[in-house]
Amino acid sequence: MKLGLALGYWGSGPPPGVEEKVAAAEDLGFDSMWSAEAYGSDAFTPLSWLGARTSRMRLGTSVAQMSARTPTATAMAAMTLDHLSGGRAVIGVGASGPQVVEGWYGQPYPKPLARTREYVRIMKDTIAREKVTSDGPHYPIPYPGGTGLGKPLRSTLHPYRTDLPILLAAEGPKNVALAAEIADGWQPLFYAPRQDGHYRDSLEEGFAARGGRPDGFEVVCMVQVVVDDDVEAAADRIRPFLALYIGGMGARGANFHYEVFARMGYPDDCARIQDLYLDGRKDDAAAAVPTSMVEEISLVGPAAKIAEELPVFRDSLITTMVVDGSPEHLRQIVDLVG
Template identity: 30%
Template sequence: MRRWGLTVPLTGVPLPQHRELIERLPDLGYTDAWSAETAGTDAFSPLLLASQWAPRLRLGTAIVPVYTRGPGVIAMSAATLAECAPGKFVLGIGASSPVIVENWNAGAFTEPYARTRDTLRFLRAALAGEKVTEEYPTFSVSRFRLERPADPAPPIMLAALRPGMLRLAAREADGAITNWFAPADVPKVRAEVGPDLELVARIFVCPTEDADAARKLGRLLISSYLTVPVYRAFHDWLGRGEVLAPMHEAWAAGDRKKANAVIPDEVVDELIVHGSPERCRETLQSYVDNGLTTPVISLLPTGGDPLEQVEALAPR
């Protein structure tokens, strides 16, 4: 079954006002609603509402950071949502970034691969209802058992950018979640996870024919995200190291304006989907044609009505 997802909540729309839109998503052709967690809503609350508003939707977190909650709290939150959306919830977890973990949540961003692996293994056991006592390399758990394990237990997907984490997802998880790549990059990522694993990606979509406005917004996002070390390494691996080097140099020198200005149009056009709704849909489909399983639209503000744009971007 072809999947077509939407990131919720939409920017600028109060969470309670999403009900009418989310109720309509299945009839518009959307199969999935995925949440994010940075400094806006938490990952679980929007999906809990969506589970009651549109029970046909599959719901997923993309992602829950493994450092900002204890392992047991992640398990409890996931089991609660899985109980409210039986068979329709996917738990996406990942390392997140030093900014979110250390600067905003007073954690220590150490051994991200190992911490993500250990959290995955704990959650696999805990969500199955097992009593867990284990000395993992990055943390220990003693006699934890969920009082309300969901049946069925939710699938677990891993946020992954580079080969090591992608291969971990292929070995031990039920899918991989990635972002910030172009349709032409999908085969390289797909090659690391194999042909059968579900590959989910959040894709930034700016449905406007004002290319200058879309590129201006895209440059702001690219310089903010791709200067983060994990994303820089990702794009070095994808082959954009040389073309993005001027941006990194300007950013390191503290010249944010220049960092934006030196990002080439072609890089923005590769990483930000923009144009008419029809053109945006065609580009999203090109991701799928190249091996992506589940495109998840992250709608960027254009000044237009976001609810109308979600309808216009629905699959045809």
């Protein structure tokens, strides 16, 4: 299991100390760094800026929002980054949710699976320097109607490599199966290694559809690691994050993160967390997150406890565990992982 550094997306501005973290991760032998975007900072610019300060770490998006760019534009950014970094780009893409897609990007959300399939195919054709065409219906190329002057084009940029990895962020069973069918890897957001049977089933369904599991298929997952002699104090640092996603990152009946934890066996807790969060009682929502829920997807508590639980994650589907923290914390994680 490799280690990756989580860059995430910015809050009100660039996160302090990020360059020191990246330098520490490179020195500690981390395999990769991963940026994100929602409706603030973008995913590609930080990778270019910070990647120029490294020589070895892979540069991954976790994730680039599909609705932020056309598939050809995402492929252009990917190929450009891959050239600048000497073949270190890894592009994770995701459909996001209707609140962000329609409320920020002004794009339609329905049929996310069909849109994703079409999007990834166009990206692959672009990177392979094919003349890009698509019958749509989501990303028709050339654009139907208009001036009528559009024609199929081939990228003027020759790719650094035509097998540039494309990963798919997915949480629902059908989307996970799609990742296994069309992508080079899967990016879960919340993954419980002790309860991953349904994920394994979905992946196998997708591999069967593509004719077998491809070599090098990746599973890249963020795992929060909090070392503290007090387990509850460690869990308290993660509860607000889970409350935000379960309670606030979506609407009632349309929150994919909520559904992930409900499938883990926490439907009543999820309902309470969401009710409290949507009522504006965010602190109470965080307090309602059970410690056991935190421990399903995180490593929290004394170093000895984390070392004891690490084999569960190491022996899971995860190929790259993405973590965050100060340079000192990153060194501690490396010592624990071994």
